[in-house]
Amino acid sequence: MMMSPGGLRLPETAAVLAVRRGVRDWVAGQGGRGPVVVGLSGGADSLALVAAAVVEAGAVTAVVVDHRLQEGSGEVAERAAEQARGLGCVAAVVVPVEVGRAGGVEAAARTARYAALESMRDGRPVLLGHTLDDQAETVLLGLARGSGGRSIQGMVAWNSPWGRPLLGVRRAQTVQMCADLGIEPWDDPHNADPGYTRVRVRNEVLPLLEEVLGGGVAKALARTADQLRADGAVLDTYADELLRAARAIGTAADSGPGDTDRPTLSIEILATAPPALRRRAVRTWLADQGVAGLMNAHLQAIDELVSNWRGQGGVAVGGGSRDHRLVVTREHGTLAVRAQPRI
Template sequence: MRLPETAAVLAVRRGVREWVAAHGGRGPVVVGLSGGADSLALVAAAVVEAGEVTAVVVDHRLQEGSGAVADRAVEQAMGLGCVGAMVVPVDVGRAGGVEAAARVARYAALDSVRDGRPVLLGHTLDDQAETVLLGLARGSGGRSIQGMVAWNSPWGRPMLGVRRAQTVRMCADLGIEPWDDPHNADPGYTRVRVREEVLPLLEEVLGGGVAQALARTADQLRADGAVLDAYADELLRAARVVQTGGAFGSDPPTLSIEILATAPPALRRRAVRTWLADQGVTGLVNAHLQAIDELVSNWHGQGGVAVAGGSRDHRLVVTREHGTLAVRAQTRI
């Protein structure tokens, strides 16, 4: 399919072309397709700019008629020049809420069929701005407002510099009708209210340019964060304590309180976060990190800090013992 050279089409193509050039050149890719304007525009641009494109439609089966929506998206993808298109039905759980569970199921489905190929996703600059605002509201530090990255293998996001209005315009220019997901207008979802109420209000009050400013902020924080992460990794290597009886092997490594305590708090917390992730600790929030930091910098005999992770029978607790920080499994009562 030959694409018209409208402003919207050229903007989306430029985003995909620059992403392809920065990440290894043309080659077979998978595109996650919902049938909405963003992913349809991405499919059309990727066919021209990226090489062989296979579209994968994940049917979450959360709405009546979702199968028909998925089948229509497959037809549109093939009409745009994809070498293949498929529907992957999934079962969505309830852990963490429907939105989070659907995201987990979607990514797992895309990963299961990509066959070594990168997966391109249709997130736009507007999605990035929403993500930064939601991260800011969580108050979990700079990492939570770094937004999405253009490449986090195997996931690629070529349109983080493209506005949502441009993908909608591109679909109109191509004469294709995107699907409007009713969930995207449901005020029961926090992200929808940020999109429909918060961002427009900020644009009005601050005189425009807010979405772009939020995206730039995310870019700058990621660059700063990469430097801090490198220093934190050095601190983590220095603070690791070899367990008695051999190399770090059988027992999880502990961290030297003395070395941690002499480090700047920002580096110490980053190092501890990475160490905890290695021990299977999930869902850390700022309150956890503050309480754990107190074990290092302001210890006065307080007990350990319970964190998420572990199993049905055991919970994970971060404790201070014999001059080290340790993660221990404790029997649930």
């Protein structure tokens, strides 16, 4: 058995070894042990991650975000923090947050959670307990939404400062590890609420696919995400080269505050590029211009400004300010982002 710094003995069961191996490989990929933060919900995935990280990663601080969306959430959070201390964490803190309503409860809670973790990390990486099953759900949801290859590339193991060491570990293994350690995880009632799309995908859609297709669906979806990320990295390299070639500095028209000297892109260079590369380059450029919430419909309409221009007007996109909205326009042979007064 392996003894953690906190004195907990980790049995060498198959589940424990699988979770530890995931964390060990992630740590090795980041250059070795060092202090980390773990986002802890009190569920099986994050508890198993905490236990493995204490042994494999180094000094672990657990941060429990109390979303305060359910009665008794404070007690649940304190219990999780106490479990983390028992697993050997050098510190475990509870951070209460206010959850808004923008984009729905799920999205608002995620935004508040990530902001809280960011505020507590103090330069350290933050480990999250997403498993292979979470990855499969993410890929399937992206596929159903039809929002392009990027949306079905799934989650990455490292996207600074967020680390996901358990993307190769099954949810059943984290549950079994908690049982092997004799610790009782919290079962969030939201995880059984069919009002959430992801819950129905988890409890209804994926099990049905596994039954109909003979098993192995979750692993296949996760493997597809890995392959698409590898392909995407190559396309991104070529798209970056296209973006550099298409950049043109133009003097902005007098359309309002904040538009002076906005970068523009050469229509001629964009129009002669393959559509897949052009759209990737434009997406990256728009993000640099502060465009938020870009949808596939926006990107298609913007691409029409480049490849099928018939004199149509600009495309309104997300971002801007309270007084000005952002609009992508075609002017003088370039693609530009302009701030226009809101009416």
